[in-house]
Amino acid sequence: MRFVETRWDGYGxxxxxxxxxxxxxxxxxxxxxxxxxxxxxxxxxxxxxADRCVKDLELAGIHPATDKSGRLVLEFAPNRFKHESGLRISYTGVRHLSIDYEHSIDWMAVDTVLLDEILPDEDGGCVHEIALTDARITVRCRDLEAVWGGGC
Structure with a gap:
């Protein structure tokens, strides 16, 4: 990510x-x-x-379109200590999806969100980066819609 800092410092x-x-x-x-x-x-x-802070949401599902529509849905379950509901992010015009694993936090059962950042892309769309405890998700798309309580 360009502006948001997320890093493991050896203790947290x-x-x-x-x-x-x-x-x-x-x-x-x-x-x-x-x-x-x-x-x-x-x-x-x-x-x-904040209940609507993305920090600590749990990655629950990645659903790419099986056709060439350019749709993608990421689902995040609520952290039971922080969130009232989960989050569903639906992307349109997806041109790129990557999941890069960076380190291993083997004591956690699921990947959770640290923070995210959305920046403009050169074609008028955007790039959404999500730092997780064990990975980083990057989506280049035309736009997205985020819905809290989206069935997660």
Whole structure:
């Protein structure tokens, strides 16, 4: 990720979205509407308090389209100590999906979200990066729609 910092420091994860939050006002009108609505939602980066902060959501499903429609759905289950509901992100015009495994945290049963970042892509779409405890998901798409309580 370009602005959001997520790294394992040997004892736990260091997370810092402050540089991205400083950049966010410049992205208004540049990001596609669905991406902007999701990333600018109040509480998105309010790690200790907000029910709608993505931190600690659990990766529950990855559903690429089986046709050439360019659709993709990522599902995240709620963390029972933090979230009232899960999150479903539906992407349109997907041109790239990658999942890169970076390290091994073998004491966790599932991958959980550390933080995410959405930046504009050169073609008018966006790039959504999601840092997980054991991996990083990158999606290049036209736009996305994020729905809390989306059946997860």
């Amino acid at each position: 994860f260091f997370l810092d979205p402050s540089a991205y939050l400083a950049e966010l006002p410049r992205l208004r009108g540049v990001l596609p509407p669905g991406a902007w609505a999701f990333v600018s939602e109040p509480g998105h980066y309010d790690i200790p308090r």
